[in-house]
Amino acid sequence: MTNKKRIIISSALIVLLFGGLWVMELTMNTASMLFVVLKKGAIYALLVAAINLLQGFTGLFSLGEAGFMLLGAYTFAIFTIPVEMRENIYQYYDGGLVQFTIPVWAALILGGLVAAFFAFLIGFVVLKLKSDYLAIATLGFAEILRAIFQWDKLGVITNGSNILRSFPGFSSVLFPFGVVGLCLAAMMLLINSSYGRAYKAMRDDEIAAEAMGINLFKTKLQAFVISSFFAGIGGGLLAMYQLTVKASTFTAALSDELLLIAVIGGIGSITGSVLASFLYIAANEWWLRFLDQETFIGAFKIPLLRSGFRKVVFSVIIMLIVLFYRRGLMGTREFSITGIYEKITAFIKKKKAAKGGAGK
Amino acid sequence: MNEFLLMGMAEISGGGFFQAIAGFFQTNLPYILAGISVGGQYALIAIGYTMVYGILRLVNFAHGDVFMTAGLICFYISTVSPLIISLPLTVLFTVALGFTIEKVAYKPLRNAPRTSAMISALGMSYLIQNLALYITGGLSKQYPQIPFISNSVTIWGATTKMVTVVTPILVILLVVALVTLIKYTKIGMAMRSVADDFETSRLMGIKIDNVISMTFIIGTFLASIGSMLYFTNYTAIVPSSGAMPGLKAFVAAVFGGIGSIPGAVIGAFLIGICENIIKGLGWTTFSDAFTFALLIIVLIFMPSGLFGEKKTDKV
Amino acid sequence: MSEVILRLDNLTMQFGGVTAVDSLSMELNEGEIVALIGPNGAGKTTAFNCITGVYTPTNGAIYLEGRKIIANHPKRRGIKTFGGSNKKFEKDVIIRTPDKITKLGIARTFQNIRLFKDETVFDNVLVAKHMRSRQNVLTAMLRLNFKEEARMRKETKELLEMQDLYRYKDEIAGSLPYGLQRRLEIARALATGPKVLLLDEPAAGMNPNETLELSEFIRDIKEHYGLSVLLIEHHMDFVNQIADRIYVLDFGKLIAEGTPDEISNNPAVIEAYLGVDEDA
Known part of the structure; x- marks a missing residue:
């Protein structure tokens, strides 16, 4: 397939996707479960892809994602809460220090930049550590960040351990899809560039990569900063979706969960991460909800079904994937139009050949 | 007697420095005592981490959750039987759990990349917490009162539970027993050799699987003892109860030098005490953060910890 | 001399x-x-x-x-x-x-071949060109570096042809026979100039x-x-x-x-x- 053809088909698909979403939003009940899944799924897709960029493409084991999400979410909230609401929200801190707002898009990007900046500082300290130590150190930093954001001395900015709210959210599903789509596209372009190749080389064999002139520390730092930038933007989006932000919710368990979703999708596949995120959210919020409800068929109560069972089923599925299907849904493959096009053409050819054979 | 002692100290030193220390000691005594107690409990968890890491190079994230489960097991058993039966049964079931986790979640991944085993550990931790959430229905459970160690006692004017006194003594006894086991028994020798060189030990005919199982059995045994002491102090058990003590115990193991049992114990006591003094100073928000800050400092400036061995990579 | x-x-x-x-x-x-x-x-x-x-x-x-x-x-x-x-x-x-x-x-090879085993032969050599390329993350992400990328690919192709390895360019490096892996490792070292x-x-x-x-x-x-x-x-x-x-x-x-x-x-x-x- 030629380059031109590929671009045309991809753009057509993107237009189709957004057009379809737009029509769906016009015609369907936007409060339905489907839209919840679409919105939250898109945000998770970005977060999981960001973690996969590290874990899957550079081999850096980070458990600090929640910390960078926190930075993104707080930055977004702090700079977008309407000035007239601040008195009310920062009631213990005299209305807070920040007394202006910036546009939503700027706040999202700023959230990403703040996360990236902290990633730079943290990365400088921890990226010399090896795999499991790196994981535990990044986790530690995320916990430290969480403590700092709950510190009442910084309450004029962070509102201490109280929630932040009343900042703008989004109503249309097109917004998160647009932002996440842009970010994912940027990530894919990065991975398929010369830098992406350097990342993969480093993941496969650090010593050989170094002998090829790749500076391990610089390259790791770069990947860490970029991944955190996207995690920051994802955190901002998550804030917009939830409409409230509270530091105590950005726990290590959240990072673990995101990493496990990345495992389901396949460590080393961005499209796998996207797919797994939507599946996870759909199952978690919608399809598997019934597992949490006590259900009767006539007088017979179906055993096991009650609150919390859904999560158990989930954990078991995750363990099964980890143990028996380590590649996840996609392995390291990417879902691509070219690939599908080739598969289809190959299939048609085969059919034709079979027909031809039968004809003779 | 306490005051007499302090005054004596001040007199001997004759300076303000010791007086200041003595004053600090006295005002913070309840926190120091709490620190020693919780430190000992971390130590019992930390040994499990350090031994598993020493042998498998795996951060067993599920260890803290096994510790929490021990608490839950004890709660459920004690509703139907007296403590004299339920305590030994708790130990038994917890050890069985630790043993099973190794066989199910880690053994199949022995030849897989290290990250896979670590992800499996994370998954296992997630599974245990969710199971606990399901079984408890999300309600916190009240740990049964164990007589004697729940009794109040007054030390140097500070009132505390008997467990504060019992913990350090018990920890020292258990550690001495463990070190003896590792030094003088056949399985102990096998453990040391596996920790030293996994592949060679395998080639020398050491039954790796037995050694690893034994490591998990010892680790979970100590964690179950730790849970009895810990939950006597902090009686409410929720599914995430094990996560923080687990992480702190791991930090203690790193601090002491991973693979070193005395290191882990000393690290745990230090962390327990520091954390409680920080609470005493009114910095409760940062008591957890402190542990992690310590971890990061240790990892960067002395990655082999207090008593660990240095290792160089081979090209 | x-x-x-x-x-x-x-x-x-x-x-x-x-x-x-x-x-x-x-x-x-x-x-x-x-x-x-x-x-x-x-x-x-x-x-x-x-x-x-x-x-x-x-x-x-x-x-x-x-x-x-x-x-x-x-x-x-x-x-x-x-x-x-x-x-x-x-x-x-x-x-x-x-x-x-x-x-x-100074480029080197290793005693126990250290190729990027899961990547293609072509990518193994291409990655060595990264070091001397003139680009940055942003230009690479936005594909403003296409000339540089084209140059890197051209040089890689020439190098592989010269070593008689070009016909294996799409093979996974780890699947090559031993002798070719050695040759590829040398080619990769040469690519660093x-x-x-x-x-x-x-x-x-x-x-x-x-x-x-x-x-x-x-x-x-x-x-x-x-x-x-x-x-x-x-x-x-x-x-x-x-x-x-x-x-x-x-x-x-x-x-x-x-x-x-x-x-x-x-x-x-x-x-x-x-x-x-x-x-x-």
Whole structure:
């Protein structure tokens, strides 16, 4: 397939996707479960892809994602809460220090930049550590960040351990899809560039990569900063979706969960991460909800079904994937139009050949 | 007697420095005592981490959750039987759990990349917490009162539970027993050799699987003892109860030098005490953060910890 | 004689109490092929690792084209094991990471082939072009670097064609036969644009026929790219075929140097190898 053809088909698909979403939003009940899944799924897709960029493409084991999400979410909230609401929200801190707002898009990007900046500082300290130590150190930093954001001395900015709210959210599903789509596209372009190749080389064999002139520390730092930038933007989006932000919710368990979703999708596949995120959210919020409800068929109560069972089923599925299907849904493959096009053409050819054979 | 002692100290030193220390000691005594107690409990968890890491190079994230489960097991058993039966049964079931986790979640991944085993550990931790959430229905459970160690006692004017006194003594006894086991028994020798060189030990005919199982059995045994002491102090058990003590115990193991049992114990006591003094100073928000800050400092400036061995990579 | 391109000056590498390389001084002239031989554990690979920045030497200096690129002297506890400090290098400590050394123009291969096993042959070589490319993350992400990318791909293609590897370009590197993997590793090293090529046991595991092919191959690339080659090898046949000069190491110490003829008649060398009877 030629380059031109590929671009045309991809753009057509993107237009189709957004057009379809737009029509769906016009015609369907936007409060339905489907839209919840679409919105939250898109945000998770970005977060999981960001973690996969590290874990899957550079081999850096980070458990600090929640910390960078926190930075993104707080930055977004702090700079977008309407000035007239601040008195009310920062009631213990005299209305807070920040007394202006910036546009939503700027706040999202700023959230990403703040996360990236902290990633730079943290990365400088921890990226010399090896795999499991790196994981535990990044986790530690995320916990430290969480403590700092709950510190009442910084309450004029962070509102201490109280929630932040009343900042703008989004109503249309097109917004998160647009932002996440842009970010994912940027990530894919990065991975398929010369830098992406350097990342993969480093993941496969650090010593050989170094002998090829790749500076391990610089390259790791770069990947860490970029991944955190996207995690920051994802955190901002998550804030917009939830409409409230509270530091105590950005726990290590959240990072673990995101990493496990990345495992389901396949460590080393961005499209796998996207797919797994939507599946996870759909199952978690919608399809598997019934597992949490006590259900009767006539007088017979179906055993096991009650609150919390859904999560158990989930954990078991995750363990099964980890143990028996380590590649996840996609392995390291990417879902691509070219690939599908080739598969289809190959299939048609085969059919034709079979027909031809039968004809003779 | 306490005051007499302090005054004596001040007199001997004759300076303000010791007086200041003595004053600090006295005002913070309840926190120091709490620190020693919780430190000992971390130590019992930390040994499990350090031994598993020493042998498998795996951060067993599920260890803290096994510790929490021990608490839950004890709660459920004690509703139907007296403590004299339920305590030994708790130990038994917890050890069985630790043993099973190794066989199910880690053994199949022995030849897989290290990250896979670590992800499996994370998954296992997630599974245990969710199971606990399901079984408890999300309600916190009240740990049964164990007589004697729940009794109040007054030390140097500070009132505390008997467990504060019992913990350090018990920890020292258990550690001495463990070190003896590792030094003088056949399985102990096998453990040391596996920790030293996994592949060679395998080639020398050491039954790796037995050694690893034994490591998990010892680790979970100590964690179950730790849970009895810990939950006597902090009686409410929720599914995430094990996560923080687990992480702190791991930090203690790193601090002491991973693979070193005395290191882990000393690290745990230090962390327990520091954390409680920080609470005493009114910095409760940062008591957890402190542990992690310590971890990061240790990892960067002395990655082999207090008593660990240095290792160089081979090209 | 032509100019010295790589020079080791009193290079010493100690691990704790073990001296793996002991005051090694040697020279590699421009356009020369020099072999470093010695029994197992003689410190040959350690010397390579010092030159390429994997290890920081305990003492000594390394010069590339007359410029000091690595230098160190024993400090603190090291002074005791080394047996005294070293005034000569005390002033200048120069430590470089392997990637900086590669950038200066020293490329290497590894004893136990270290290819990027899951990537294609083409990508294995292409990644080595990354170092000298002119781009940054943003231009790469926005594909503003397309000219640079095209250049890198073109050069990679030329290099692979030259090595007769182009027909395998889409194969996964780890699936290639052993001999080709060795060749690919050399091609990958060449892609970094080196002046000096270090080969760590390039003929290991090869039969006499393949060894012969390899020595021709090394001579070819040396001529074509204007390289100087330093190699570690056990196969004495191979070394005698290819090397202009030979250095012999034993227990970290240099015990002999000279042309292949001189070396094969050197009593010290014979003694070092006695009973070890390598393929010779």
